Amino acid sequence: MNRRTFWWFTIPSVIVMLALMVFPLITTVWLGFQKLLLRDLNNPEWVGWDNYRDVLSDPEFWAAVQFTLVFVVVTVPASMIFGLAVALLLDRIGRGRAVYMAALLLPFIVTPVVGTLIYEDLFERGGLVSWLWEVFTDDAFAVSASNVKVLIVVQYIWYVMPFAMITFFAGLQTLPEERVEAAALDGAGFWRNLWHVTLPHLRLLVVFVGLISVMDAYRVYDSVFVWTGNRFTEAHTLAVYNVRIATAFDIGRLGKGNAIAVLTVIGIFVVLIPFLWRSYRDQIAERT
Amino acid sequence: MKLSRPSIRPSRIALHAVMILLVVWSVTPFVWTAQTSIKFTRDVASKTPVLWGYETTANAYRNFWLDSDDVNMWGVLAFLLVVAAVAAALGLIGRRARHGWPWFLGATAVICVALWRFPRFWEANDEYDFLVNSVVVTLLTMLISLSIGLLAGYGLARYTGISGAVILIVALGFRALPRTAFVLPYFFGAKEIDEWLTSTGVGSWNFPLIDFPGIDTLQVLDTRLAIVLALVAVNQPFTIWMLRSFFIEVPKEMEEAAMMDGATRLQAFRKVIIPIMWPAIIATGLFTMLLAYNEYLFVRVLAPTEWTLPVAIVSLTGGESSRTITEAAAASVSITLPIVIVIILFQKHLVRGLGAGAVKG
């Protein structure tokens, strides 16, 4: 395909991305240097690095950074290992696989805010878990600042595990039977087989799922917002903290909010740039 | 016979037992909520949960969706079942037919017409408008996202120049960005455009074709259009990567043969490539549908009143009364059911889509 044809095919998408991604990103950076309040949008005022100084000296920001990092470090490996285990089980199921798969996929396809709401319901007063808790411990269970972080993490793993599961499952379907048989003839047991045959085959998928999971966990908003709302602010992740600062009724500080957004973007890119660079090399190599 | 996938060699019963435990872990909240949605308030409020033997009711559904207390819900259910049956029949014919898409379009049309006429038969609540918003936003996002994504995905799969690689990598970078980097400038930009429209008087022009119900002036903020544009944009990186990975699987000789046979590049794309891309289009469409239907943050910030269902449901749970617990449950079931049906119908495509997108991505 020559260059001209290529641009004719690609230009609508490129225009959308330029107008609605590149341009807004530039706006974000620009707004990060402004003093701008939600209730008074018409009078932006250039304040230089003030917003950044403000953010970096805000203990809530550092609390959000800390919880976000913990959140990523716990949920990503947990959901991947859990997902791989379930995928291996699912791969051994003959009859009824479709039914199990549909049931296991459910948390992932349901609207995240709704999924979180109904999960939370189990822990509310009169909910199944809080009732069971009371039966066994005689104590009333309540969602509180001390346990909400754990609940957020557990519920997020519940929500996101099917993604790893289904991707690994799809990968297992392409594992050549002969390779498994050869390993079996060599007398490889389950763990050796997993380590020397299955995992090497899934290598690219593990990188892919890991990367997507890190991106998604890092920017998680919906479920954390539903758990915490405006209470439990110490359990806010970066995105929730960011939106709260920018849009909270009456105090909405758009300038500071954008400064947080810029810092968030920088954070993910520190992790991402080596990977992007490698993908770029791969792309170039593929082309010649 | 499968010799031995990496296996613990559990007996079949143990295997199924583990699977059932996993299913319990995964669906308990749904079962609990579905139960709550058909209970009377007194049973929900009881300190010890009433797990069985309770009296069922559709009150919560009626209260959430309808503006009247004395509606026979059997009538509504019958109406929905008839619509679903007709749509399902059309869909089944479409699956068998050689050219399936007019039938699928027909099925979609039946559902849309039913949605549109529903308030003529029953007085509906505001929530009904939010459902309509959800459907409109989802369909428009899928349509726009896929049309420009298919073109770009094809171009990126076939072009070997450096600019193709650059676009792909930049898009991959965008895929990683949080919504928060976009939602504030979108909000700010929409506000600016609206002020410009008002100040120039353009905003009060009458455009019959893009006239949204309940809105007298032309504006961006608080319209479905704003939500659709935002979703199309953030979905674009994913769409082009996924579709590109499918297009790469199609040998380029396919369109070259068509061009030798006398087709232009665009004809070859339309008549030869697109017809074999349906599984890819469905898979990508499913993910786009989930994204648009499930979106919360963009809607909340960009559309203070033109909500879609997720925002409506979250706002419902602010209070603590038992009445809203059953209603929220009914709302949750209502919003989940359509998506579950679609996913079950197209489960195979979803799995294959993840596999394909992943292996190449």
Place this chain on the structure above:
Amino acid sequence: MSTVTLKNLVKDYPNGFRAITDLSLHLDDGEFLVLVGPSGCGKSTALRMIAGLEDITSGDIYVGDRRLNDVAPKDRDMAMVFQNYALYPQMTVAENIAFPLKLRRVPKAERTAQVRQAAEILELTEQLDKKPAHLSGGQRQRVAMGRAIVRHPALFLMDEPLSNLDAKLRVQMRADIAGIQRELGVTTFYVTHDQVEAMTMGDRVAVIKDGVLQQVDTPEGIYGSPDNVFVAAFIGSPSMNLYEATLERHEEAGGDRYSVALGDQRLAVPPEVVAARPALTGHLDRPIVVGVRPEHLEDAAVVADHPDDQRLDATVDVREALGAETLVHFNLSAPSVDSGDPDALDELRDSGRCTARFSASSTARVGDRARVNVDSRHLHFFDRQTHLAIRS
């Protein structure tokens, strides 16, 4: 008139690689020309440039008097058969064959008639309603042919159309395609890496290597008098045996005698052979390349009536009895010459390796010391530096 003329075609890739260098060719109306060469030699690129699927860096392509450089593929009036057939999987066989007609807005009745006619020629009538996925390899190949012939194009382009078939089917389709081409009389440009296809199908054969045209001639001409070492080794199976050797003149009263020194053995060359190639005398006592085809070697035990000085001694390494003949491999102590064919097996580059095609009645066993008759009238001589044939 569908003559095809390529003038000084050049193809450079963006990364600087030159795939085609200065390719000039002419096809007469109705001619079947086979472009043959080892893998990666640019033959498919040349074909795709004629089709319009690949940009031309410089040079011109004419069909008749019409210059086609800037004409879109669809307007070139050429039909192409691809290596992987590129059938449209969503269409039936009939729809596949009718597709080019549909694009030309041929009325439906006429379309059906032409598809039926093409299907009859190709024996596909039973398969018309099937999808490509339900066809065998040979049937798919014929559908691809059908899509090409139904249009009556000015030129057929075929890109290794038989390479995905098994050996038996390939032999049959070889004859079928050549037959159909002769019947329709459409000028055909056929690309392959298989020299057997080239020899059996083409009116003329063009040999290409590393993007450079080596020789264009009839199959007999190419086989009988190859222009250079590469063509000599590439055409013919088993390959021509090629050695570095020295031509020596022995002056005698009854007229000069000549012989070739192959390692430590000497082979007499009849004076008429040298007389036919006066230029050879300029290479006396200097290393040249000498080639002999396997069929010009015979077991001396079978044909005893042979001049004694046109014989070589060698130990048999491998013996392959093929029934009608027996291939015998042995080692000459003379150094072999690398023809530059990238597809050649490395073991064949072993120094001194020689293949002979003996009569089936030969009893030579592995390990035997055999006497080998050399038909010196059919020796080939090449310049050691340029690898060009010494013929004049």
